[in-house]
Amino acid sequence: MATSGTVIKDMYDVGLKPRMIRTLLKEDVPDDKNPFDSPSKLSRIISCIQSHKLLSEPSTTDNNKQIERWKSSVDDWITRLLSLISNTTSTPDKCWAGVCLLGVTCQECNADRFLRSYAAWFDKMLTHIQWMLLVGAPNPAIEVLQDVVLGKVFVKPVLFIKKDLIVLGTFNLMGELVRLCFKQSRGDSQFVKVAACASISDLITRLAGFPNVKKEGISLAGKVIQPVLKLLNEDSSEAVLVSCVSNSLHNKFCSLNRLFLTEVSYVNLIVRGVQEGAIHLLCTIIASFPTTLQRHHESVEAAITSRIFSGKFSVNLMKKLAHCLALLPKSKGDEDSWISAMRKVLLLVNGYLTEIFTGLEEETKWDEAVRLLVPPGEVPPPSLWGQKLLEDTSDKERKRSKLCSISMFMLSCCEMLTNSYPVQVLVPVRSLLALIERVLMVDGSLPPTTSSLVILAEQEFICSELPVLHSYALELLTSVIKGIRSQLLPHAAYIVRLVKEYFKRCELPELRIKVYSITKLLLMSMGIGIAIYLAQEVVNSSIHDLNPILDGASLHANAKSEILAQPFHRKRKHGVAGSLEQLHERIGLEVETSKNCPTAISVKIAALEALETLLTVSTFLGVQYCSPIFLANNDLIGVLDIYNIFLQGGGLRSESWRSKADNLLITIATESCKEVWFSDERKTFLPNESTQACTDLQLAALRALLASLLSPSRVCPPHLAPALELFRKGRQEIGTKVSEFCAYALLALDVLIHPRALPLADFPSASSFNEVNHRFPENNIYSVAQKHSNPFSSGMQDTGRGLSDSDDDLYKSWLDSSKETEAPAGKNMTERPSETLRVQQGENIPLVGSSGAKSPWRNEHEPAAASADIEISSGDETMVDSRQLQESMEQHQESSEGATIPIVTGDPNVTNVDWTSFASKDGALNSRDTEMAPVQAVVAGESDRVANTATSIAQRGATFAIDEDNQSTDSLPDIVDVDPDSD
């Protein structure tokens, strides 16, 4: 601890690292003396090492003391680990900790160190796997055990040596012996072995990253294969042992037998753990150094397949085996090995199926499969991997294990199709598709010709197992589509027919989900061409699955959707959207006729997703209905209605439903948002899950809304303003998915709101445009000062002009009044913007309107006045802006008649009332007056800006605004005189 005296700068200090390593070694890492109390310590050590990068010291050659210290501490670390691993006296847990830590070290240590010492580490770890080799060798312990059982115990001198055993009672003796037996046969604790497998696979993976040590890597990996194969075959050798011992034990001691059996089952469990590790290691080797396996190809294949055939493992382990089998052809990496592997698997599956489907399908299927798989002139092999292709068994267990193997081999097929492969290969598409069809078309019904042959029980058995088979067959179809992609085109029609046919037959939800996902895949990979054929089917099936009324029962059972459904019922009663009720009725009528069983929500998701893909792929329907609308089952009505229109419209291209769909979507979105944002009490009462569902629905609704806004249509989307409002509000929910999506939606809508006709290149003129942009902030104050009057001026401008035409005096008098009121109005605004807005209404309208209308005239027609001041010249541009804005405002107000008419008439009272009502409603969105929303929003925005401007004006001093006014008022009479033809 030479460094203990030095001061540590911070947590990144290099000097800290060796100290930390030493502390770890001192306190946490076990050694010969210190016991290893808790494995949780190990995870702490690992996380410490990984987060501080303790083991990856920089490999500089200069004599930096700190680095040297670090290096030496890492050296110590490794010495300790190696001593833990190789020391025979250390307990298994310490050994295990050592192996685990060495695995981490393999990943973490710096490259130089790794390359220097990986071979030594590898050997150390390999010994822990290699203990296995004893299995094959004659095991003295087994002999002893047999002798014990046979009563020869005391003759054998071996036992006398084991003094302790004699002291123990007979049972104890036996138990000990059995354990000894297993321990000797396997050498190490299984846990250590698993860790060793994992660590070795880490080491090999790291090694594969160095291209210059490929040869060494291959030789290392080659050393592992034999032990790994032993591990894989282990339980078969153990099974021999177990059976021999248990047979002899059986008659002698019943209680002993029990003890023994528990031990055996226990051992089996452990063995599987080790085999998982072994399989993992094998996969790593294939992935890293595929050529290693070239020589062992046959034996590895045999080992894997025998494991699959045994069918004794958990599904996960079986899947791993299938994965491994699929990787195996890579070891050779040529076309032939892939094809032969695929052919073998297909032959085997077909052979097994022939036996299982006896009586349920035509007899010719096997011959057909052989015709497709075996080149003409050759005969199919009678057996593969030691298993007969065709055999008759009535044993149910045997059949079950065969079914299991079929599933696994199909899975292996899937993997082979979707994994990468270095060269082009011939894929037997026809026989793959034939196999898929063969499985999918068996539904357990007896064909009329063969009914007598099959007994009922057999049929029952097959029916119970069929869903699994179908599921794997669909999986295989998915992989075929994924793997072959557009080359599948010549077979697309076949697949379409298959899918259509299966859609009609299939009723189980899981299978339907799969079929939907296949449809999606097909649509994605082959686009419009296939959509033409599948559209009808997808739509029909989705309607079938999305049918809301028939599955009411199932939904009621589902608390989530019930809760969700409730508020919607309520809302609907309030008459938010009258059309929805109509839809309800209509669909009710239509639905009564069809017969269906309740469908699971997940199927609906799948259905909607497939439909969505259909819509995305082919823009027959511009709107994409977002999948999770399903959450509120009443919304399905809406979705359904769209499908109905979509169907009734024929030709898949009806535009009439668009407005309805848009209406519906904005309603749903608004409501779902209200649901989440405005009902806190609901949130607290609902369990977490349903709040989640609520937000999911909201997200879905917003997504659908965005789609409806973005999808191409003839007119500008009518609900843009309220939708924007929703998105803006949603964006404020920071940290939620909704907020993320809303931000994205606003970005996407930006193009819609501000259509860009960007120039193709950055012309010189464009730079001036940029300048304008730069000037915007400065101008803002001014332009806004002008703009703040826009809501009124837009209406009043006309009146003002009209008046000036008819009566100059009146106009002048208004102008006079402007002189008086301008300054105080400004002051008022600083204090209470919203009120002054109202106050101004009556009094200031003419002034504002006239000034707004006037100033551009002056600027345009009197350059002399304009040039007098910079601010005014800049105002030139902004005035144009404000004018445009005024025009747009006029349009808005024209559209919302209720609001504008009073303004146009200039009746101060009416205006007042209306504006107040606006002010009170400000922000509260009501679906009834969505038309108003834009105006409203603008008004709200304006009032804010009025406040801003007013304050800024006040801050800047009166110079700016008042000067302006003075000038304008001064020059006003001239303008009117000079420009008589201004109208």
Add this chain to the structure above:
Amino acid sequence: MGKGNESDEVLVVCSDRNMGTGIAIWDMETGDRIVHIPTCASPLRGLLCLRYQFLVASQVNKHGSVGGGAIFTWSLNKAAKPLNCFPQQPLRSYPLEAIGPLGCTNDGLFLAGGSPSGNVYLWEVADGRLLKTWRAHSKSLKCLIFSKDDSLLISGSEGGEVCVWSMVSLLDTEDLESSCSLLHYSSEHTSSVTGLLTTSGIANSTFISSSLDATCKAWDVVSGRLIQTQDYPLGITAIVTDLAEQLLFAGGMDGSIFVSVLDIGLLVDPFAVAGDEPVVLKGHNGSITALTFSSVGLISASEDCTVCLWDVISKVIIRRFSHHKGAVTNLVVIPRSASNHRRVSNQFRVSVLNKCPQPANSSNGILTLLHTCSSPKDHQAPVDFKRTNSLDQQIFEIEQEETPAAKQMKVETSMDHRTWARRMTNHVMEMNRDLQSRLLDSMRIRLLLATENDSRTPGKSKKLKIESPSPEQEKISQPPS
């Protein structure tokens, strides 16, 4: 080649004058000829690049030759090896008829060729199978193009007909009677179709056709509806869009190129006026034969034997190449890397295109497939994954102390502890026994001494014997202390 940083692309040109002209690959920056491939003369729209790995060219039918046509295929990987000469022989396929225009799917897996008689041939490139031949038009085929998703084939004929075919039903081998593979048919164009373009703008759903009748028409792929017609002052011989599909360039018969904004979605309104006078690029003297777009700009070829590279925005010619050996009929832009980069294994292969469709069951319908080979170093990606995976497994093991293996380890550890404890116990026992025997010995000695000394008091000694050793021990141990 590192000189021009812009010229990541090279230009492939060919002519139809005679076989000697061949194909030239030009550096777009300098105009130098990088590679020359002899013996090729392709008709209009008869040159393709498959996956940037192969050049496929249909050959003009020489007068006097027997009916059959020819399609040559060159591998670009090998093409680059010798810079100037090109010893590699092309893969020569001889279809039944002369093939004019070619079309290939975007993934380069299917190749379609149209004959002057109106027949279309559809091959699978990888194994050369002729998948289908059918009579598409009554007149000579001029254009063939696949939709962006490769599911539709669009063909245009000399008679102005435009047809949309569904690939799915075209290739449906089993169900022949119900297939109506012709989706749409139109004869809106009054003269020969000269160009077809699919746009990816609005989800694959539109395509544009140009014709010698001085119009370009935009169509809806799915419905076959005519969306828009753009009129030009003269017949259009070639069309192309820029890479972003914003502008449409239409080459005219007099060598001018009309530029218009591609706004199919917006101008659906029939009342909308076509707008301003279209921008015209002028620089060619003869009819435009081919147009293409590179990252640098528009490239046009004309019958005046020149090829121009345009700056579209400023409407000037950046570079002008002349092709002395004849009018250029085909222009293809390929990335430079395609002609230089040699892969270790030829992942994608092509075969000689078959002359006749093969009976389906002779090859058992087995299909050649370019497998999902992600990259040459395709086991680099899973490496990291597995590393974390095995680490996860370790941590998982640490956490899962309930697994039998973990239990086993515990048992074994405790067994070891037990043996150790037993050993220790034995040791202690041993020591104890030793101690006891010593004690007994010393006791005996004492007793003996006592009996010797105090033989008169036997009662005392009896008492002592009965007492337990421990107090005795204490008693005995007391004296030394």
